[in-house]
Amino acid sequence: MFDVVKNATPEVKTDAKDRSFRTALQGLVALLVVNVVPVVNAAVEGGLDKVNWEMVGYSAGTAAVVTVLSWLMRFYSNPVE
Numbered sequence: 310m311f312d313v314v315k316n317a318t319p320e321v322k323t324d325a326k327d328r329s330f331r332t333a334l335q336g337l338v339a340l341l342v343v344n345v346v347p348v349v350n351a352a353v354e355g356g357l358d359k360v361n362w363e364m365v366g367y368s369a370g371t372a373a374v375v376t377v378l379s380w381l382m383r384f385y386s387n388p389v390e
Contacts (some may be wrong), residue, residue, distance in 0.1 A: 321384065329380035336372025343368055 344365050351359040 325333050325380050326381040328383045329376050332379035333372070333376040336375055340365075340368045 348357070348360050348365070376385060
């Protein structure tokens with residue numbers, strides 16, 4: 310498995326970086342979509358102290374983990390010939 314890292318071509322490294330960047334952007338959009346409405350709603354109804362910041366943190370953490378997994382999956386997978 311680790312021989313793949315040593316033998317990874319620059320194209321694979323670049324592709325892995327590009328894919329993980331796109332996944333990070335998708336995660337950011339999902340984070341905003343899922344969390345903007347509840348945060349705005351809480352702010353309008355009674356202030357930001359009613360926001361479930363744990364949910365916001367878990368969503369951000371999930372986006373970060375999926376980004377890393379996307380990079381790892383592409384980096385360690387065999388390129389399609």
